[in-house]
Structure formats: structure tokens, C-alpha cells
Amino acid sequence: MPSSLHGKTYWDLPYATCGYLKLHAVKVDIAAYGFRSAGLLKSYFSRSSKFGNFLLDKLNLYRLEIPYGPVSEHEEGACLRDWISYVLLYANRISCGSVEITPPYYEYLKDSGLADKYDEAFSREGFSLDRRHSIVLDVSQGEDAVFQKMHKETRRKARKSMQGSITIERLTSPEHIEQWMSIKGRNTWLNRSIMNEAALNDDHGRYEYYVALEDGVPLAWQGVRWGYEVGLLEGNAISTQLRIKKSLANYALQMFMINRAHERGVRYLDWVGADPDSEDPKLMGILKFKKSWGGELVSYNLYTKTVFGPKILLVKCMRTVARQVKELLQKIT
Structure with a gap:
């Protein structure tokens, strides 16, 4: 070609x-x-x-x-x-x-008029529009500003988690991978391929997966897909042991991802997916947790065409x- x-x-x-x-x-x-x-x-x-x-x-x-x-x-x-x-x-x-295109909706934080520009251009070319929502945090403003945007209780737990015995490692252990896939219900050939590629760094730098351990016990998992200006968080999972231990491993993991975004030089970190209209207690709790890190709710359209x-x-x-x-x-x- x-x-x-x-x-x-x-x-x-x-x-x-x-x-x-x-x-x-x-x-x-x-x-x-x-x-x-x-x-x-x-x-x-x-x-x-x-x-x-x-x-x-x-x-x-x-x-x-x-x-x-x-x-x-x-x-x-x-x-x-x-x-x-x-x-x-x-x-x-x-x-x-088919073609599926996600607009740079994180840029809508700076210019809300971009949404109409993209919608009009893609509609004119015959793409269908599917409404989506997400929570986006501008990490380029620096650590102090990021901390100030956090909910008070989240900020307290995040700082406390960084002072404890929690460690963050790349997800490479077969045992830890199996535990993550079991919690997420992703025991398919395709997901095993994704995890093996990420564990071997054989994925062109697109995916990274991490696990938070306390006293050697895996308690929380998090994946991320990297773009030019944004890191898309995905695959978060927590062990039942986390609740039993009342561990702050998931808070340590989220702070690690914020710092990792700084290292990668991306401007935004995206807690992918949000349903602001849901009355489901579980979904409401997830949304509350994502927003507590100081990000803003952004609405956008996903464009698809056969x-x-x-x-x-x-x-x-x-x-x-x-x-x-x-x-x-x-x-x-």
C-alpha cells in the first residue's frame, strides 16, 4: 500500500x-x-x-x-x-x-465547540452517533493541582496509601494474571492473548497492566491504553481480600497511574465509561469513585460506519x- x-x-x-x-x-x-x-x-x-x-x-x-x-x-x-x-x-x-472512531473528547474540556464540529463532520459522511460519557482528569497541571482537585477523603486515602507497605508491579506473574481474569470474568482465548502480549512487552506499547500488592498479596489490578495525549484506564479489579484487610491498595494504584501518565508525557487520564443517569447503586458508586479523583464528566459521541x-x-x-x-x-x- x-x-x-x-x-x-x-x-x-x-x-x-x-x-x-x-x-x-x-x-x-x-x-x-x-x-x-x-x-x-x-x-x-x-x-x-x-x-x-x-x-x-x-x-x-x-x-x-x-x-x-x-x-x-x-x-x-x-x-x-x-x-x-x-x-x-x-x-x-x-x-x-467497519470503522469506529472515538473523537478526542478530552479536548472538549478546553473547547466545548469541538463537539459540534466533529458531530457535523462525521454525520455528513454517514457515520452513526452513539452517546457516551467519561471522567477525564488533566494531569498536566502538576501533582499539587491534581491533589487539590481530589475529594477530601480521596486525597487523604491517596496520601496514606503512599506511606504504607503497598507496592505496584507490572502484571507479569501467571498466577496474578489468572486471578485478574477470574475476577473480571475474562477467561477467553482473546483476553489471554492480550494479557500475554502486555506481560511480554510485545504489544507495541499500547497496553500496560499493573497489580498492587500488600505483604506480597495481590489486591488490586489496573490496565491502561496509551494514546498520543491520553491514557485510557480499563480493567480495574479488586480482590475480596482488599475489603477484608480494609486495604488502600486501589488508591495507591490510582495514584501510580496518575504518576505514570506524567512519565509518559500524556496530558489527560481517562477513567473510561460513566453512566450519570443510572440509578443502579453499584454504577452510582463506581461513578462517585471515579469523580472523586478530580476529573470532569465529559459527554461525546462515538462514530461508527459499516x-x-x-x-x-x-x-x-x-x-x-x-x-x-x-x-x-x-x-x-
Whole structure:
């Protein structure tokens, strides 16, 4: 695939030589028309079995997922519509089934008018809009300012957690990985591949996973995906032992992630996902915990578009037939 289009853009896409079954997703770096972003070329059905991923790979059915942009490099001369057209053109060339783009909603904290700009541009190109919410903290303001934004009780516990015997380590121990996956209910082939890649540092620097231990006992886990300007927190889990011990391991882990964001040079840390309208006590508690770190609630739209519909329809039919055959065989046996 050529590295330039009309002499203005480039897109490094090494998926052809990356060994798709080794990596669950391939990193894509995009710079075009005054914008930059990082994306992932993923199997269309991301929770498929190993055989399912092999089949989708042979059918060349991928989903182009861009969770980190586009971010404007130069406000003057940047053309969002041209960037979108370019992404769709390339997605068609490699027969992607669909494109999913998350706007840089963390930038809405500085300029709320960007939301309308992105919505209008993507709607015009036929993308569907799906409303989402998140909690975003600007970590570039420095540690003192970050502490001042925290809820009083969170600030107290965070400082106390940094004075105790809690240690933070990269999640590389097979035993600790198994415990994390068991708590999260992620015992699938795909999630094992993700964790193994992250543990081996064989994931192009996209993912990092950490575990908080107290007296050698793992009590809290946290993952992060890194973009150009933002770290997206995911996969947080706590052990039942944490509540029994009344440990502050999860607070130590969140502080570590804030400091890690500083080290990486990103501006924002995103506690991904929020449901401000929920009346579910559990979800309300999670939202309260995320907001207590001083972040702001940001609302935005996720943009999706089907690019190569016939392939998707074919695979969906195949999956339906396979499921029905499996259910029939189970009844027979």
C-alpha cells in the first residue's frame, strides 16, 4: 500500500507482516490533512475463539478502531472532512468491515465547540452517533493541582496509601494474571492473548497492566491504553481480600497511574465509561469513585460506519448457523 496519497498524507500500516494470530490487534499510526491519531486493526468479532479469528483473518474481515483521535496538529489548514474521507478510502482498500472512531473528547474540556464540529463532520459522511460519557482528569497541571482537585477523603486515602507497605508491579506473574481474569470474568482465548502480549512487552506499547500488592498479596489490578495525549484506564479489579484487610491498595494504584501518565508525557487520564443517569447503586458508586479523583464528566459521541457490509452479513449468518448446529448437537447428545 503506498505511503502517500495525493502527496499530502501518509499512513504506516504494517499489518501484512505482523502475524495476525500472534497479536490480537495491530497498531496503526495515521497522519493526514493536519490531523494525527493512533488506531487498531482488529478482528471484526473481537471476542471470537482462536479458530474464529483464524477464519476472519482468512476472510480479511477487520474493524478499524481509532480510539485516540483525530487530534489536530495544526489548527490552520487542518481539514477534518478530508481526513475522514481518507480513512474511509483506506478502509475500503483493505476491505475493512467497519470503522469506529472515538473523537478526542478530552479536548472538549478546553473547547466545548469541538463537539459540534466533529458531530457535523462525521454525520455528513454517514457515520452513526452513539452517546457516551467519561471522567477525564488533566494531569498536566502538576501533582499539587491534581491533589487539590481530589475529594477530601480521596486525597487523604491517596496520601496514606503512599506511606504504607503497598507496592505496584507490572502484571507479569501467571498466577496474578489468572486471578485478574477470574475476577473480571475474562477467561477467553482473546483476553489471554492480550494479557500475554502486555506481560511480554510485545504489544507495541499500547497496553500496560499493573497489580498492587500488600505483604506480597495481590489486591488490586489496573490496565491502561496509551494514546498520543491520553491514557485510557480499563480493567480495574479488586480482590475480596482488599475489603477484608480494609486495604488502600486501589488508591495507591490510582495514584501510580496518575504518576505514570506524567512519565509518559500524556496530558489527560481517562477513567473510561460513566453512566450519570443510572440509578443502579453499584454504577452510582463506581461513578462517585471515579469523580472523586478530580476529573470532569465529559459527554461525546462515538462514530461508527459499516464499510464492507456483504462480508459482515456473510459472517453473521455463518455464526448463527454454527450456533444453531451446536445447540442441536447438544440436544442430541
